[in-house]
Amino acid sequence: MKIAIASGKGGTGKTTLATNLAALIAEQQPVTLIDLDVEEPNSGLFFQGKLMEEIPVHKMVPNWEKKKCTFCGICQKVCNFNAVIQLPTQVLVFSKLCHSCYACSELCSTNALPMKPEKIGKTSKFQTGNITFIESSLDIGQEMAVPVIAHTNKILENEYNDKFIIIDAPPGTSCPVIESVKDVDFVILVAEPTPFGVHDLKLAVETMRELKKEFVVVINRFGLGDGKILDYCEQESIEILAKIPNSRAAAECYSYGKLMYKYLPEIKHEINKIAKYIWQHLGDRK
Amino acid sequence: MKEIVIISGKGGTGKTSITASLAKVAHEEVVAADCDVDAADMHLLLQPDFANSEDFYSGVIAQINQAKCIKCGKCKDVCRFDAISIVDKQYVVSQLDCEGCGYCAQICPRDAITTPQQNVGNFYISSTRLNMPLVHARLGIGAENSGKLVAKVKNEAKALAEKRKIPYLLVDGPPGIGCPVISSLSGADFVVFVTEPTISGLHDLERVYELTAQFKLLAGCIINKADLNKEKTAQIKKFIRKHNIYELDQINYDEKFSEAVTNGYTAAEINKEYERNFKHLWEKIKEIVLEDK
Amino acid sequence: MKIAFTAQGPSWNDPIDPRFGRAQYLLIYDEEKDKLTVIDNTAINQVAHGAGPETARKLFQVNPNILITGNGPGGNAARVLENAQISVFIGAGSLTVEQAYQKYKNNELEKL
Numbered sequence: 178m179k180i181a182i183a184s185g186k187g188g189t190g191k192t193t194l195a196t197n198l199a200a201l202i203a204e205q206q207p208v209t210l211i212d213l214d215v216e217e218p219n220s221g222l223f224f225q226g227k228l229m230e231e232i233p234v235h236k237m238v239p240n241w242e243k244k245k246c247t248f249c250g251i252c253q254k255v256c257n258f259n260a261v262i263q264l265p266t267q268v269l270v271f272s273k274l275c276h277s278c279y280a281c282s283e284l285c286s287t288n289a290l291p292m293k294p295e296k297i298g299k300t301s302k303f304q305t306g307n308i309t310f311i312e313s314s315l316d317i318g319q320e321m322a323v324p325v326i327a328h329t330n331k332i333l334e335n336e337y338n339d340k341f342i343i344i345d346a347p348p349g350t351s352c353p354v355i356e357s358v359k360d361v362d363f364v365i366l367v368a369e370p371t372p373f374g375v376h377d378l379k380l381a382v383e384t385m386r387e388l389k390k391e392f393v394v395v396i397n398r399f400g401l402g403d404g405k406i407l408d409y410c411e412q413e414s415i416e417i418l419a420k421i422p423n424s425r426a427a428a429e430c431y432s433y434g435k436l437m438y439k440y441l442p443e444i445k446h447e448i449n450k451i452a453k454y455i456w457q458h459l460g461d462r463k
Numbered sequence: 464m465k466e467i468v469i470i471s472g473k474g475g476t477g478k479t480s481i482t483a484s485l486a487k488v489a490h491e492e493v494v495a496a497d498c499d500v501d502a503a504d505m506h507l508l509l510q511p512d513f514a515n516s517e518d519f520y521s522g523v524i525a526q527i528n529q530a531k532c533i534k535c536g537k538c539k540d541v542c543r544f545d546a547i548s549i550v551d552k553q554y555v556v557s558q559l560d561c562e563g564c565g566y567c568a569q570i571c572p573r574d575a576i577t578t579p580q581q582n583v584g585n586f587y588i589s590s591t592r593l594n595m596p597l598v599h600a601r602l603g604i605g606a607e608n609s610g611k612l613v614a615k616v617k618n619e620a621k622a623l624a625e626k627r628k629i630p631y632l633l634v635d636g637p638p639g640i641g642c643p644v645i646s647s648l649s650g651a652d653f654v655v656f657v658t659e660p661t662i663s664g665l666h667d668l669e670r671v672y673e674l675t676a677q678f679k680l681l682a683g684c685i686i687n688k689a690d691l692n693k694e695k696t697a698q699i700k701k702f703i704r705k706h707n708i709y710e711l712d713q714i715n716y717d718e719k720f721s722e723a724v725t726n727g728y729t730a731a732e733i734n735k736e737y738e739r740n741f742k743h744l745w746e747k748i749k750e751i752v753l754e755d756k
Numbered sequence: 757m758k759i760a761f762t763a764q765g766p767s768w769n770d771p772i773d774p775r776f777g778r779a780q781y782l783l784i785y786d787e788e789k790d791k792l793t794v795i796d797n798t799a800i801n802q803v804a805h806g807a808g809p810e811t812a813r814k815l816f817q818v819n820p821n822i823l824i825t826g827n828g829p830g831g832n833a834a835r836v837l838e839n840a841q842i843s844v845f846i847g848a849g850s851l852t853v854e855q856a857y858q859k860y861k862n863n864e865l866e867k868l
Contacts, residue, residue: 186502188475259806278564320641351607373504402725432661432692611804649775679828
């Protein structure tokens with residue numbers, strides 16, 4: 178069973194929900210929590226686990242070999258991303274802009290641009306009690322999130338296929354999110370009941386529908402705003418799993434990196450609803 | 464004309480509400496530009512009329528002309544993204560998987576593959592309920608913000624400002640530290656960070672600061688929800704002093720803030736006190752920007 | 757000395773474009789020949805990513821010794837300029853090309 182927690186925009190409470198839910202479920206059974214918000218991985222700030230393994234993530238980029246180069250200009254011509262620039266006396270490769278399409282490398286007639294791996298991030302595995310926590314992060318200065326997410330997905334497929342997995346997905350509606358949710362059984366969308374929240378939820382819903390993913394909604398900071406989010410979900414026949422109440426105490430918990438369900442019973446109650454739903458789903462699938 | 468760019472690194476810090484509030488108090492002095500295209504929310508507070516709209520093209524996707532295709536399969540062989548497959552005996556491109564590298568088009572022996580620019584959304588020049596123009600954009604699903612789109616939004620906003628002799632451009636910047644942010648910072652006269660005193664807030668502030676330092680940009684900082692965690696607020700202050708970032712303002716955690724957003728108005732419209740504070744903040748920003756050059 | 761400027765238009769009286777990668781024009785003044793060459797870079801508006809390297813490449817073709825611009829170039833562009841051993845002067849963002857040249861002559865611009 179693999180579920181992803183996603184949202185249309187950042188700062189709606191994805192990490193809060195992912196960490197609290199994983200910790201609550203772990204009171205009953207082993208769970209694997211994956212942070213795929215590789216540009217800003219923050220889930221790890223809530224767990225102090227033992228580092229079990231660290232795996233570097235690479236992407237393939239061309240490496241220029243001066244001796245072989247004839248300065249024919251084809252590498253620069255075929256690169257659609259401005260990642261290869263030919264100057265009068267050298268060829269510069271901008272690995273951050275490179276999409277690893279191999280065109281420059283394979284079309285070079287003298288093989289002066291062989292592809293070599295470059296480290297762009299890492300995947301770390303931690304263990305604490307019943308929780309296996311896997312965090313993938315991009316190195317500072319790197320921009321391409323998708324290869325790191327794809328690499329993590331491969332690890333999940335090979336080593337964790339039979340496990341109960343919760344994914345903290347990146348925000349937004351573009352490629353990193355699509356890569357994060359493409360193999361999951363269903364998605365929990367977290368949204369705030371403000372106009373910003375409703376607007377961004379609509380975008381997230383459209384994305385999930387386009388991907389043909391099953392999804393449910395959890396409202397965070399419920400009590401804020403108005404009822405428009407409820408109206409929207411009803412109109413669209415979207416199930417609302419839980420309504421996590423808004424409180425200053427919750428915001429304080431987050432700011433200190435504490436798991437709020439342990440301190441705030443009304444929040445625990447809502448997280449419990451989500452856990453129950455998942456267990457039921459799990460039962461149905463078996 | 465001076466360009467002020469507001470960024471935050473992570474989402475949810477109140478960047479958009481603060482930008483809209485500044486726009487409100489500065490009204491006739493600014494053109495507002497929403498470059499946070501992935502979560503373009505400024506329009507919810509400023510209520511633009513979407514008066515002038517234009518299609519926006521960016522990025523390419525491969526397209527196979529079936530009449531020319533001889534089914535040699537070379538395109539499928541070279542594609543590293545598994546974007547070309549055989550459906551009903553025809554080679555077809557999956558829009559979602561194609562990276563737009565154009566390798567297939569390069570090697571096709573019959574020139575059967577073209578890489579047209581994609582219509583990824585719209586961009587708009589609007590009038591708003593608060594009397595300042597807003598330049599903004601809307602992207603389709605799966606389309607990514609890019610340096611190009613940000614530059615486009617800013618260029619249109621600048622042209623408008625020059626035409627109408629409006630002295631300031633106020634830019635709601637994109638999140639993260641990638642290409643769109645770089646494009647939004649490029650050409651800025653002053654950068655304003657909006658951060659919050661949480662474990663992630665400081666971390667993200669450090670990352671965006673690195674970027675602005677590279678551009679040698681003048682920067683200031685607003686700490687939102689400052690009283691939520693005094694320890695972290697102190698750490699943030701220490702960081703901004705160390706790096707000569709202007710301490711612009713501290714705003715305390717207040718549910719009226721979210722209430723305002725809920726009801727579709729800016730924080731500067733909550734009450735007289737908020738209005739006064741934002742006016743003061745705006746004057747302070749102008750002073751710094753004008754003093755600099 | 758060949759001095760390059762990032763500019764918003766093609767003449768001495770046009771303002772400096774404070775951006776490097778997305779600069780609209782590149783103006784190159786050859787002091788020995790007293791000649792101003794103009795490179796139209798407006799096609800950069802169609803480039804989605806990697807504007808810095810692309811503009812740097814164009815600049816490199818004319819091989820200037822010095823670049824005068826507004827803000828510091830981003831990381832990618834900075835690397836090309838470094839490799840090309842072009843000295844970069846910044847802080848001319850609010851001037852015209854002519855004023856920027858005078859300021860440079862008077863040693864009033866910041867060197868990167």
